[in-house]
Amino acid sequence: MEEIIKVDSLTKFFANEEALDGLDLSIHSREIFGFLGPSGAGKTTTIKLLTGQLLPTSGSATVFGVPVKEVNSPQHLKKIGVMSDNSGLYERLSIYENLKLYCELYQVTTDRIREVLEMVNLIGEEKKMISKLSKGMRQRVVLARTFLHKPNLLFLDEPTAALDPVNSEQIHRGLRELNQNGTTIFLTTHDMREAETLCDRIAFLNNGEVQLMGPPKELQRQYSNGNIRLELKNGHEVEVQNNKEGAQKVHEWMSSGELVRIQSHEPTLGEIFVDITGRKLI
Numbered sequence: 001m002e003e004i005i006k007v008d009s010l011t012k013f014f015a016n017e018e019a020l021d022g023l024d025l026s027i028h029s030r031e032i033f034g035f036l037g038p039s040g041a042g043k044t045t046t047i048k049l050l051t052g053q054l055l056p057t058s059g060s061a062t063v064f065g066v067p068v069k070e071v072n073s074p075q076h077l078k079k080i081g082v083m084s085d086n087s088g089l090y091e092r093l094s095i096y097e098n099l100k101l102y103c104e105l106y107q108v109t110t111d112r113i114r115e116v117l118e119m120v121n122l123i124g125e126e127k128k129m130i131s132k133l134s135k136g137m138r139q140r141v142v143l144a145r146t147f148l149h150k151p152n153l154l155f156l157d158e159p160t161a162a163l164d165p166v167n168s169e170q171i172h173r174g175l176r177e178l179n180q181n182g183t184t185i186f187l188t189t190h191d192m193r194e195a196e197t198l199c200d201r202i203a204f205l206n207n208g209e210v211q212l213m214g215p216p217k218e219l220q221r222q223y224s225n226g227n228i229r230l231e232l233k234n235g236h237e238v239e240v241q242n243n244k245e246g247a248q249k250v251h252e253w254m255s256s257g258e259l260v261r262i263q264s265h266e267p268t269l270g271e272i273f274v275d276i277t278g279r280k281l282i
């Protein structure tokens with residue numbers, strides 16, 4: 001599989017404070033990769049290093065085979081979309097006018113504006129001025145702008161942080177669509193559901209170091225205690241082991257009509273993070 005991002009022993013110090021401590025990563029073409037970690041773990045710093053907004057203290061990183069210090073050039077930026085806290089929107093212009101400006105910059109036709117507005121659920125709002133938008137709407141405009149030129153690689157720093165569940169779901173659909181059409185996505189999130197449902201692989205970052213990496217389902221299986229969770233008619237939730245004794249109990253509750261629901265019990269990504277680091281993700 002083609003390697004889009006390659007990071008080797010990357011470190012970043014701010015004065016005496018170490019934000020990244022020997023980071024190694026390899027992101028493949030067409031992957032949706034989730035970078036998870038508590039506040040201050042080094043997620044945004046990583047995105048800034050990979051998009052040429054910051055220089056590393058030591059180590060190396062390439063994006064599309066290009067050293068990151070050269071990525072911040074128009075030739076390479078055409079292939080990359082970056083969504084960060086720095087919105088880059090013109091407050092006195094409408095949503096449409098803002099996107100039109102970026103169409104000119106990226107040399108894409110204005111037909112694309114409708115497509116990206118659909119992806120972020122903003123059809124019908126085109127004429128609204130940026131200064132009049134809610135935080136969530138503004139965030140969706142920033143996302144629309146990021147999708148405009150159909151980048152090969154997208155960096156998204158907490159793309160759904162300010163959004164309600166309906167709009168988050170719409171953005172997820174948009175991201176899956178972009179991904180199916182060939183875009184590799186590197187995102188940070190505090191939303192464990194988002195990471196579980198959207199990402200092909202995730203990495204847990206803690207104190208500037210990757211603690212665990214892999215597909216969410218695989219990690220959940222790996223850290224599962226193998227128990228089965230049951231819900232009984234009296235409202236109680238009970239756990240039984242996945243063995244002969246457990247099967248006997250399930251059989252008894254089933255025969256007496258007490259069993260309402262049965263499910264495997266896999267830990268959430270948040271629980272796994274606590275398990276390996278002893279601290280909470282958020």
Ligand SMILES: Nc1ncnc2c1ncn2[C@@H]1O[C@H](COP(=O)(O)OP(=O)(O)OP(=O)(O)O)[C@@H](O)[C@H]1O
Nearest residue numbers: 014017018019037038039040041042043044045046
């Ligand atoms: N420009 C800067 N100057 C000094 N220290 C910085 C700077 N940017 C980040 N840091 C420090 O580097 C560490 C990592 O910060 P970073 O913003 O990468 O964390 P994060 O994982 O993105 O957190 P959050 O989830 O809160 O956005 C923190 O200790 C932060 O205080």
